Amino acid sequence: MAAHNDVEAFHQALRSSRRILALCGAGLSASSGLPTFRGAGGYWRNYDATSLATVRAFRTDPGMVWLFYAYRRHLALKAEPNPGHRALAALARRNLDFMCLTQNVDNLSPRAQHPSSQLKCLHGSLYDIKCSNESCDWIQRGNFDDPFCAALAPASVDMPNGEPLPLLDPYHRVKHITEDELPKCPKCHRGLQRPGVVWFGEDLDSAMMMDISAWMNAEPLDLMFVIGTSAQVYPAAGYIDKARKRGARIVTINPEAEDEAEMFKVNPGDFAFGKDAAEYLPLLLEPIIGKPNADGEFEMS
Template identity: 30%
Template structure:
């Protein structure tokens, strides 16, 4: 359990005022058994992203890309939302979190019960056809070559944003609208290095929002963007924050 420190009390008081937008990265899902792709033991140690995670690779050799996504789905099938995901859901239910923008593709915020989620980098549990636009659930069966196909005959691709693709317009616009309207930004488990996602907390701060950061270690955002830094495991810190907000009660400034 995270200790109730003056910084945590200050962060909880700001969160209790409402208008909070959470920005989550890989660090929030590590405790669910999903390693950061870039970390030791992560996906990029086994699959060269330039061979398996680019849009050009998918168009040229979809079976090769799907070999990687089968491993992604294997890991995701064994994962469950952890207390950090549930705490954000409870803060949304309490009316203080107005949206979650996640860089993760694991669908864990939705599985925890959060309803206002922007999958900024897509969702591995949803498939789409690049040619006709049809959409399918992630459970759509694969053919003998390991690739699921659309009714139009073309290979299906997870809605995950691959290298060489741009952020989908709807996700970008929803994320930017949330950033612009936020009173407080709650950054959880992100390095602040991956663009354009890393610019969203900066955009919110420039629009007048306070920035609260929860990370094991300082990130690229800590100096110059973050107002309150709360070190520690996301599950412990967010559980403590949610409990303190519940004790304070919602103090909306509307």
């Protein structure tokens, strides 16, 4: 049996595959300059970034939570889709039996022209806004205001000459943002507007989950890519075992994928490439999507 990182063997498997699933994490967008906020260094100011992604944090200090998300919105608006995003989008355009599940909320996959019918944003989007009142169903799609509101302007500052942003210095005092300075829901007039992302402890969209299950169960799967994620967050991580049971060979693309601690996850017939997805996905998918043109795009032949 070929080695787990044999590119030619993978290309043979890819050519014979029809139904393909992908699960993408923050590592896919790292080469676009977006921090992962998980693992080592996953801090924002003096906060564990994941501790800000909760309903409790928003109820306790909505201004601070909004500053964190306003900063992420600004970074993602400045970022550009990388070759990994574009390669997956090209695969989707060439293979209607390819489905991509992304945990990323940065909007880079849609900006790479990934067909919306073949992309499920599991954790929502930084650019969707919803009401924090759980009994209100108001939601606004595609809000790209930067800053989101006047009180959040410090999160949208671009410093000259690469100087550090004062907001990111935990010793730099930040003006407390009160609830009155944040927009309220235009429908119920009770709840504050909040980022339309899925926080820890919240359920993923049930209709989306049903769509994914229906697609996975319709026919057996051939391949599943696990890209730029440690696959530790459920229910997203559970799709790997589900895909195996549907017949898929697992293809992991992540800088740590070939570390000793990760290799025990690699079953016979699976592939693992300890590479940056932005660099390696175009190479791995080349038999299907071809080479990029001078603009970095993968054109239909």
